[in-house]
Amino acid sequence: xxxxxxxxxxxxxxxxxxxxxxxxxxxxxxxxxxxxxxxxxxxxxxxxxxxxxxxxxxxxxxxxxxxxxxxxxxxxxxxxxxxxxxxxxxxxxxxxxxxxxxxxxxxxxxxxxxxxxxxxxxxxxxxxxxxxxxxxxxxxxxxxxxxxxxxxxxxxxxxxxxxxxxxxxxxxxxxxxxxxxxxxxxxxxxxxxxxxxxxxxxxxxxxxxxxxxxxxxxxxxxxxxxxxxxxxxxxxxxxxxxxxxxxxxxxxxxxxxxxxxxxxxxxxxxxxxxxxxxxxxxxxxxxxxxxxxxxxxxxxxxxxxxxxxxxxxxxxxxxxxxxxxxxxxxxxxxxxxxxxxxxxxxxxxxxxxxxxxxxxxxxxxxxxxxxxxxxxxxxxxxxxxxxxxxxxxxxxxxxxxxxxxxxxxxxxxxxxxxxxxxxxxxxxxxxxxxxxxxxxxxxxxxxxxxxxxxxxxxxxxxxxxxxxxxxxxxxxxxxxxxxxxxxxxxxxxxxxxxxxxxxxxxxxxxxxxxxxxxxxxxxxxxxxxxxxxxxxxxxxxxxxxxxxxxxxxxxxxxxxxxxxxxxxxxxxxxxxxxxxxxxxxxxxxxxxxxxxxxxxxxxxxxxxxxxxxxxxxxx
Amino acid sequence: xxxxxxxxxxxxxxxxxxxxxxxxxxxxxxxxxxxxxxxxxxxxxxxxxxxxxxxxxxxxxxxxxxxxxxxxxxxxxxxxxxxxxxxxxxxxxxxxxxxxxxxxxxxxxxxxxxxxxxxxxxxxxxxxxxxxxxxxxxxxxxxxxxxxxxxxxxxxxxxxxxxxxxxxxxxxxxxxxxxxxxxxxxxxxxxxxxxxxxxxxxxxxxxxxxxxxxxxxxxxxxxxxxxxxxxxxxxxxxxxxxxxxxxxxxxxxxxxxxxxxxxxxxxxxxxxxxxxxxxxxxxxxxxxxxxxxxxxxxxxxxxxxxxxx
Numbered sequence: 001x002x003x004x005x006x007x008x009x010x011x012x013x014x015x016x017x018x019x020x021x022x023x024x025x026x027x028x029x030x031x032x033x034x035x036x037x038x039x040x041x042x043x044x045x046x047x048x049x050x051x052x053x054x055x056x057x058x059x060x061x062x063x064x065x066x067x068x069x070x071x072x073x074x075x076x077x078x079x080x081x082x083x084x085x086x087x088x089x090x091x092x093x094x095x096x097x098x099x100x101x102x103x104x105x106x107x108x109x110x111x112x113x114x115x116x117x118x119x120x121x122x123x124x125x126x127x128x129x130x131x132x133x134x135x136x137x138x139x140x141x142x143x144x145x146x147x148x149x150x151x152x153x154x155x156x157x158x159x160x161x162x163x164x165x166x167x168x169x170x171x172x173x174x175x176x177x178x179x180x181x182x183x184x185x186x187x188x189x190x191x192x193x194x195x196x197x198x199x200x201x202x203x204x205x206x207x208x209x210x211x212x213x214x215x216x217x218x219x220x221x222x223x224x225x226x227x228x229x230x231x232x233x234x235x236x237x238x239x240x241x242x243x244x245x246x247x248x249x250x251x252x253x254x255x256x257x258x259x260x261x262x263x264x265x266x267x268x269x270x271x272x273x274x275x276x277x278x279x280x281x282x283x284x285x286x287x288x289x290x291x292x293x294x295x296x297x298x299x300x301x302x303x304x305x306x307x308x309x310x311x312x313x314x315x316x317x318x319x320x321x322x323x324x325x326x327x328x329x330x331x332x333x334x335x336x337x338x339x340x341x342x343x344x345x346x347x348x349x350x351x352x353x354x355x356x357x358x359x360x361x362x363x364x365x366x367x368x369x370x371x372x373x374x375x376x377x378x379x380x381x382x383x384x385x386x387x388x389x390x391x392x393x394x395x396x397x398x399x400x401x402x403x404x405x406x407x408x409x410x411x412x413x414x415x416x417x418x419x420x421x422x423x424x425x426x427x428x429x430x431x432x433x434x435x436x437x438x439x440x441x442x443x444x445x446x447x448x449x450x451x452x453x454x455x456x457x458x459x460x461x462x463x464x465x466x467x468x469x470x471x472x473x474x475x476x477x478x479x480x481x482x483x484x485x486x487x488x489x490x491x492x493x494x495x496x497x498x499x500x501x502x503x504x505x506x507x508x509x510x511x512x513x514x515x516x517x518x519x520x521x522x523x524x525x526x527x528x529x530x531x532x533x534x535x536x537x538x539x540x541x542x543x544x545x546x547x548x549x550x551x552x553x554x555x556x557x558x559x560x561x562x563x564x565x566x567x568x569x570x571x572x573x574x575x576x577x578x579x580x581x582x583x584x585x586x587x588x589x590x591x592x593x594x595x596x597x598x599x600x601x602x603x604x605x606x607x608x609x610x611x612x613x614x615x616x617x618x619x
Numbered sequence: 620x621x622x623x624x625x626x627x628x629x630x631x632x633x634x635x636x637x638x639x640x641x642x643x644x645x646x647x648x649x650x651x652x653x654x655x656x657x658x659x660x661x662x663x664x665x666x667x668x669x670x671x672x673x674x675x676x677x678x679x680x681x682x683x684x685x686x687x688x689x690x691x692x693x694x695x696x697x698x699x700x701x702x703x704x705x706x707x708x709x710x711x712x713x714x715x716x717x718x719x720x721x722x723x724x725x726x727x728x729x730x731x732x733x734x735x736x737x738x739x740x741x742x743x744x745x746x747x748x749x750x751x752x753x754x755x756x757x758x759x760x761x762x763x764x765x766x767x768x769x770x771x772x773x774x775x776x777x778x779x780x781x782x783x784x785x786x787x788x789x790x791x792x793x794x795x796x797x798x799x800x801x802x803x804x805x806x807x808x809x810x811x812x813x814x815x816x817x818x819x820x821x822x823x824x825x826x827x828x829x830x831x832x833x834x835x836x837x838x839x840x841x842x843x844x845x846x847x848x849x850x851x852x853x854x855x856x857x858x859x860x861x862x863x864x865x866x867x868x869x870x871x872x873x874x875x876x877x878x879x880x881x882x883x884x885x886x887x888x889x890x891x892x893x894x895x896x897x898x899x900x901x902x903x904x905x906x907x908x909x910x911x912x913x914x915x916x917x918x919x920x921x922x923x924x925x926x927x928x
Contacts, residue, residue, distance in 0.1 A: 371682060371735070391724055392717070404716045408767045413923035420760025421753075427723070428749045431730055435745060439682070440737040502714050502773035509717075512699055512709065517692035519631070520838065524688050527671050527834025530678040535737040537677075539829050553742040561750055564905045 002057045003041050004068045007078070008113045008127075010037040011085075015106030022099035031102045035089040038113060039082035042075065049075055050483075056119065067176055069119035072484045073335075077116040077253050080339055083466065084245040084346040085109050090459035091238030091350045095357050100141065105239050108134030108247060115250045120175040121165045124257075128218075128250065129158060135231070135247055143234035150231040152581075153224065157217030164210035171198050180261050188264040197265075204262070204269050208279055211258050219251025220313040221320060222290040223573045228313050229297075233305035233362075237353035238456070240305075244312040245346035252316070252338050255283060255323045256331065263326075275410050277326050284324025284407075288418030290317030295425030296565065299432060299558050303363050304355065307433055308348050311388070314422060315341045321419055322403045325410055328489045329499065332481045333402035339477060340395040340470065344387040347463040351381050354452040354460070355437065364432075365554045369442025369535070373449040378438055380452075380460040385434060387467045389427045393510040395467050398474035398497065402490070405502045432557050440552030441535050472506045626708050627699065631845075634698050637882065638844025639663045641851070644886065645893050652897045663840065670837030677832065679736040686732025687835050690725040691842045697721035698849045702776045704862050704877030705870075713775040715763055718853055722808070725842060726752065732835070733827035744826020747904050748817035754911035755807045755814075758800040761919030765797035766857055769926040775853070779861035787860040796922030798858040800915040802891065807907070808850055811896035816904050848885070855884035 014034025018027035048055055049070060056069040070078070092105055111131025118124040132154045139147035169175060172183040183198065191197040199207070213224065220228040232240050258266075263277075270278040294314030301307040319341065322334030354377050355370070356362055371378040387396035400423060408416045452460065470477050475494035482488050492498035495507035536545050545551065556562070562569065643660035650657025678684055700718050702710040726748060733741035769791065770778050778788075788794040807814035818826050831839060855861060862877040862884070902910065 369737070372680065389727070390720060391727065392720065397720065401714075401716055401720075405773060408764050408773075409771075411768050411927040413761065413764045413768065413920065413927050416764040417757060417760045417920070417923070420763070421757055423720075424753050424756035427727070428753050431727075431734075431745065431749055434731070435734045435742065439731075439734040440742070501771060502716070503712050504714060504717060505712050508709065508712060509696070513692060513696045515627070516695035516699075517688060519695055520688040520691035523691065523838055523841065524684065524834060527837065528674055528676055530676045530684065533677045533679065535679065538679075538736065538738045539740065539824065540738075541824070551737050551739050553739060553746070557742075557746055558750065560746075560904045561753070561908070564908045 002068075003045060004055060004057045004070060004117055007038040007041045007070075008068075008110055008117060010034055010041075010110075011106040011113070012110035015103045015110075018106070019099040019103035027099050027102050028093045031089050031092065031106060032086075034106050035082075035086045035109065038078075038109075039086055042078055042082050045070060046075070064122055064175070065120075066123040067119040067178075068117050068123070069177075070117055072480075073256070074116045074253075076335060076339070076480060076484065077249060078113060080249055080342045081109065081112045081116065081246045083462065084342045085112075085242055087346055087350065087459035087462045088238055088242035088245070090455045090462075091241055091353050092236065093455040094453040095236055095238045095353050095456075101138065101236055101239070104134045104137040105236075105242065106134075108138070109242065110134075112246050112250060116253060119177045121168065121177070121180065122175040125158070125161060125165060128161070131247060131250065132158060135243055138239050138243070139231045139235045142236070143230070146227075146230035146234040149577075150227040153217050153227045157214045157224070160210040161214035164207045164214070167203065167207055167210075171203075177257075177261060184262045184265040188268040191265075191268055199265065201269055204265055207262065208258070208266055211254065212283070215251045215254030215258070216286070217251070218254065219248055219316050219320065220290070220294075221251070221286050221316070222293050222313075225290065225294065225313045226574045226577055229306050229309040232309035232312060233303065237305065237349055237356055238459075240308075241346040241349035241353070241459075244309070244349060245342040248312065248316055249338050249342060252319050252323065252334070255320065256335075259323070259326065259331070274412070275327070276324070276412065280324040280326035282324070284321045284412075284415055287317045287320025287322075287324055288415050290314065290320060291418055291422035292317075292425070295422055295429065296561070298429040299425060300562055300569075301429075302365065302555065304352055304367075304433065304437065305362055307429055308345070308352060311348075311426070311429060312341075312345055314426065315345065315388070318400065318403050318419060318422060321407060321415055325407055325412065325415070327406060327410060328485050328487075330403070330406035330410070332478075332485065332489050333399065333406045335481055335484070336402055336477055337399035340387065340399040340467075343463050343467050343470070344384050344394075344396055347380060347384040347460055347467065348388070350456060350460045350463070351377055351384060354456050357453070357456070358449050358451075359446055364436035364557075366443060367437045367446070368440045368552045368554065369438070370446065370449065371438040373442070373446065374451045376457055377452045377460070380464050381434075381438065383464045383467050385430050387471070389430050390423050392471070393468075393506050393513065394471040395474070395477075396471070398471055398477075398504065398506060401502075401504055402497065402499075405499055409499075409501060428558070436552070436554050436557065441547070441550070444547070472510050474504065474506045623708055626706055630698060630703055630706060630708070631695065633703075633878075634845050634848040635841060637885075638841075638846070638848040639667070641847045641885075641889055642840075642844055644889065648890065648893045649897045652894075663844065667837050667840040670832075670840065671834050673833035676834050678835075679830070682735040683732050684835075686728045686730070686735065687831075687838050687842075688728075689731065690728030691838050691845075693721065693724040693728060694842050694845045694849065697724070698845055698852075700775075701849055701853050702779055702856055702861060703852060704864070704881055705874055706878075707776075710776040711774075715767055715773045715775055715778075715857070718775060719759065719763055722846075722850060722853065723752065725846060729827055729839070729842075733830065736830035738830045740824045740829040741827050743823050744817055744819070744829070747819065747823075748827060750904050750908060751807050751814060751816055754908040755804045757912055758915035758919040759804045761916065761923040762797040762801040762804070765793055765919065765923040765926040768923065769794055775856055779856050779863060782860040783863060788858045793922045793925035794858065796918050796925070800919030800922065801854065801858065802888070803915045804911075805850065805854060805888070806892055806895060807911075809847065809892050811892050813896070813899040813902045814907055815896070815901060816907055819901060822901070847889070851885035851888045852881065854888050855881055859884045859888075 011034040014030045018030040054071045059066045114127025187197045216224045266279045267277045298310035319334045322330045387394035390397045390400040478490040496505040642663040647657045700713045862880040864877040
């Protein structure tokens with residue numbers, strides 16, 4: 001058996017067995033093995049990729065030849081899937097109740113590996129569908145409306161991709177990435193010298209548009225993001241760690257594929273705005289809007305799962321901005337952020353899973369003061385908060401910093417400001433989460449809440465450690481990413497990122513941060529001793545308070561923001577899509593009433609009309 | 620190694636002392652504007668000493684203490700990255716984006732500590748602080764972008780050096796616009812009227828600070844002093860030319876001269892903030908958001924676009 005095959009199909013096989021046996025204890029073991037085996041093989045194959053640059057395999061099946069190739073790029077993405085997938089599966093050990101969830105969670109993991117490793121458009125599409133189906137089934141179990149919304153949008157995306165692939169196949173005659181790339185770059189070269197190209201301007205624009213829809217849906221790009229808040233929240237939250245951390249990355253990978261396969265041709269056809277390709281600018285601008293819309297909506301949510309769903313959308317926007325700008329540096333920065341997003345968002349959803357598992361509540365109004373009851377989970381949340389908000393020395397800062405520098409150095413002020421706004425709004429919604437869940441007064445029914453179960457704690461631990469390690473040593477990731485481009489895009493050592501016009505040193509910063517904290521701690525311990533007081537012993541305009549008073553603001557925390565933006569919040573793409581859906585349904589109903597009206601004479605008339613048309617054609 | 624430690628110690632002590640003097644100047648100048656005598660200029664130091672002299676302090680838990688330490692630690696960290704004439708220790712890594720982020724981190728610590736007290740005033744203060752931060756981020760972002768695009772580098776020290784040759788940033792039109800926007804933003808960063816919405820004395824009982832007393836408040840005073848120093852220093856460096864004096868033969872004289880020049884620039888920045896704050900009443904939070912998303916944003920965006928051409 002080929003190793004690539006084991007990587008791709010191990011989760012699915014494990015999932016099927018787990019589902020078929022469905023014995024408590026064994027299915028958990030199988031599931032963890034299913035996620036751990038591909039990771040082990042990926043690590044094992046690393047030296048081969050290092051020396052040969054790739055591992056490939058071709059399979060002839062059903063008249064098609066499927067190519068699989070593990071390159072540096074796909075290895076990096078597959079590693080995201082491997083690490084976050086393993087952490088999520090450890091979470092599912094605690095939160096899943098049936099074999100059903102194991103089957104589909106692992107099936108979608110297989111789909112993800114397939115998407116990253118496939119090296120032809122057909123295989124890419126097939127695994128894309130497997131992934132979508134697995135995740136759809138995961139959502140379906142919890143909420144039918146949310147799953148259907150996700151499914152319809154995914155189907156629109158997938159068939160847009162299928163049409164684009166068919167157009168390419170019709171002209172190129174091959175699905176293979178290598179052949180397609182060759183055909184398109186040849187086409188660009190032909191067009192440069194003036195001879196007529198294979199693809200016309202309209203066709204190339206159509207292919208780009210279709211791919212944009214296909215990958216935009218999966219990545220949660222504005223305005224195709226509406227499925228994400230529902231689908232991310234209405235499922236097993238441990239699975240969402242994978243759903244948001246890994247499955248959304250296939251959309252990102254797809255955008256990189258656009259550059260890899262048809263980038264030259266698009267660049268030639270549509271030119272550039274300054275140094276940014278025009279087609280990339282579309283991606284980047286939509287990415288910028290995604291950051292803003294996702295971030296603001298995240299701040300206004302009243303449900304912990306929804307908050308992180310929108311936050312996930314918002315962070316994906318950063319990745320799209322970086323990819324859109326399209327220089328080697330910005331794409332590398334995007335992949336970096338894809339890694340760090342997977343790490344911290346996977347961690348966040350595992351934390352959410354723990355909270356929901358332990359308390360059974362999802363809304364902010366029912367929570368508070370959990371930091372004392374769940375110290376381990378809170379410590380993990382602290383790492384995740386620092387990482388997402390982009391606080392040095394966490395990995396979230398290193399990747400955001402790279403995106404800032406790569407965008408601004410291309411003289412793109414508007415995109416830069418969007419990214420800036422995004423980082424502030426990230427801060428804003430995270431504090432809201434912190435305040436409502438961890439701090440303040442604890443409702444009495446949460447008094448006997450326990451800390452995270454062991455498997456979840458291990459899953460969180462893996463991701464938290466990586467968040468810190470990659471943050472202190474940002475060069476570890478950067479040097480790996482440099483290999484994708486085969487040259488030193490980001491310079492520096494493992495502790496340092498050096499772009500020439502900007503430098504960031506994770507280790508030095510950590511050291512000085514520790515020094516600063518030590519100084520602060522010395523000053524603190526110089527003062528007199530402290531006495532711990534209960535939460536009700538507090539200033540309330542000089543009035544006494546008891547636990548009957550609600551001291552913590554749990555609802556509508558950002559009401560002024562809502563009011564300041566009321567004009568913009570009145571527009572909703574969710575509503576727009578619902579209206580479109582309703583219109584289509586009404587139209588179908590009308591057609592049914594008119595065409596199938598049960599009148600025999602009408603059906604006779606249809607026959608006459610068709611005969612007349614045939615007669616006019618001269619049949 | 621020892622030299623670096625000595626430098627760090629010097630920067631820290633200098634910044635704390637000058638920061639406290641700045642706080643004194645603010646009180647003195649606003650008193651004179653109101654035709655009062657005002658406290659002596661060293662009053663904030665006495666206040667802080669008194670805070671540390673309290674016999675008993677209260678705490679609401681681990682985060683309540685940790686948040687305060689975190690805030691001061693992060694402020695000290697930010698300080699080390701900003702070039703202070705020729706004495707800075709980490710100026711090679713003094714990246715614009717990094718410093719902008721580092722200057723915001725202390726707020727996280729204060730928020731954490733304040734919120735863990737569970738006081739509703741602290742909660743409302745945190746909300747206002749966050750929305751203020753969200754509001755100022757847009758013009759602030761444009762101003763930083765304008766700088767980076769104009770100079771083609773993100774290193775604060777290189778920007779200072781470039782200004783030695785080509786003159787202060789504010790003589791170039793795009794950067795003048797950025798500086799105006801940044802100065803309006805500074806008002807909120809200092810926590811001065813009309814944007815002291817986060818603290819809002821008299822309106823929400825000091826907001827996040829409401830529960831702190833004793834040594835917690837003392838540390839926050841030190842943090843505020845260093846923060847004032849760092850923010851004015853950063854502004855002087857990027858817009859007012861910083862100071863790298865090489866006129867004297869002795870390096871010590873050069874250092875003293877550049878520190879003196881920086882001090883003059885910092886006080887100028889501070890005085891503008893005081894003048895504005897004493898004559899304007901406070902905005903409400905939604906007015907502040909709308910204001911920052913309008914005029915400063917337009918000005919700074921214009922600057923950024925001009926700088927990118």
